[in-house]
Amino acid sequence: MNKWFFTLLIALGVMLASFRLAIDTNPLILELPDKWPTPVYTFATNPLTEEGFQLGRKLFYDPNLSRDQTISCASCHLQYTGFTHVDHNVSHGIEGRKGTRNAPALINLIWNSSFHWDGGVNNLEVQPINPIQHPAEMDNTLAAVLEYLNESKEYKALFYAAFGDSTASSKQLLKSIAQFTSSLISSNSKYDQYIRKEVDFTKQEKNGLKLFRKNCAACHKEPLFNMNDFASNGLTMDTAYNDVGRYAISQIGTDSLQFRVPTLRNIEYTFPYMHDGRFRKLKEVLNHYTDGIETDNPYLSKKLRNKIVLSPEEKKDLIAFLHTLTDREFLYNRRFSFPR
């Protein structure tokens, strides 16, 4: 009797499983720029589909993910500024609560091997648990988010369309958000067009690129303009938060004050700069690199031990080059904007 019941259950299970496979999704293939490195995030366990992407996009823009329904991911990650927090040196969450770090730009994330300024997050899929639970961000619980989603007819339909199961689970919630964040690829700036020989640089931009390659590219590596590693670029410890950076994760003394080397793509719009947003202008950043670094700072990266010297003209050239990293197609791409 029992055995028959079991067999029946298994048969039902198999039917359901094949039913799941039978849902019609539209697979998406991310177009990766030529000659770029192989991405770290591979979609092996999260096949990209139009349905999954659109669900993730809706979730990214939904303030109901926060405890008081006021803050969405996009509140701190605004598309027009490269998905960073406009104008705030540190992020602001629900009830105006202040965080301790500047919201990073969300650009070309599939090439990152870790996330957050200290690299504490090891996989793009699990990153959203942080803002959802953080008291100074969305201050919510995964359980409450799932309850909200499972009470919504609209979401039930979207989860079904994306995953063949109308019940929202944390796994599918996280995978769909990752389908959206992983798609945020910026690769059509003037710099990219110049490299592809589609446009030419001005004399000033060319000189800026030269200066960049000499002084900056060892850490902000082309073509991603970041590095999957941590370094101290000579910033003194911020007095407000005493942020020790990577050390908080690794507990290794020499990791003190080391932060992830961030991308400089769309840097014209992602101000304020640095993990604590201490600089508002690129000029201030350059002044830091030329005059703000104490070369006997024991945490300072070896790559910055030789003083960087730039004339005022050269600083202008370097900034002109940094502006070529702006990718308007990315910043105004309708696919990434608030879903209507």
Add this chain to the structure above:
Amino acid sequence: MRSVFIIAFLVSSGLSSGQTSVNFELAVENNENVEISVFRFYISNIILNYSDGSNFSEKNSYHLIDLDEPKSQHLTLNGSSDKEIQQITFTIGTDSLVNVSGALDGDLDPIKGMYWAWNTGYINFKIEGKRNEQPFEYHIGGYTGKHATARTISLPVKAEKSIHVNVQPIPILLSPDLSKATSVLIPGEEASKMADFFQTSFDILLENE
């Protein structure tokens, strides 16, 4: 005759052929010095070694054992054999693979509260309570290098269908080595030491075989 006996045994234990049960007996009766309020840990990658030299490895073997959820303390291993078991091997905690694999479900669902978001990884075990009226709180995890906290142990067994693993954290909680550590909540040297201690609280209840 023997098969009749086995069938009778199987019926009475609720196990069919091809199933083995592993039962975790959590010995946490309130001791006058220790009161345990939260006790949860992962058990993964269970392997049974049979006396004929063969073995069985459970697939996708990740289990969260929770003091507050009696059902979680009784595992059924499907697809195992009915041969005599000589040894059981399992990992207390989670292997490094699942710690870097992104969003997972089942007992590994981050919603279970055994997950760190800010420093990605599973909390391999959680014990909270009071010792000599002083609160203590241990959330032990970490999967990298010398700060790894998963511990694999092998215990001799003499059983056919049911294994009873006795888990006695109280002697460890009362050990003088721990009297200063009242709160360990991040991966690091201290957590890894805790994991060394914790693994010694597991043994097999032989009289139950």
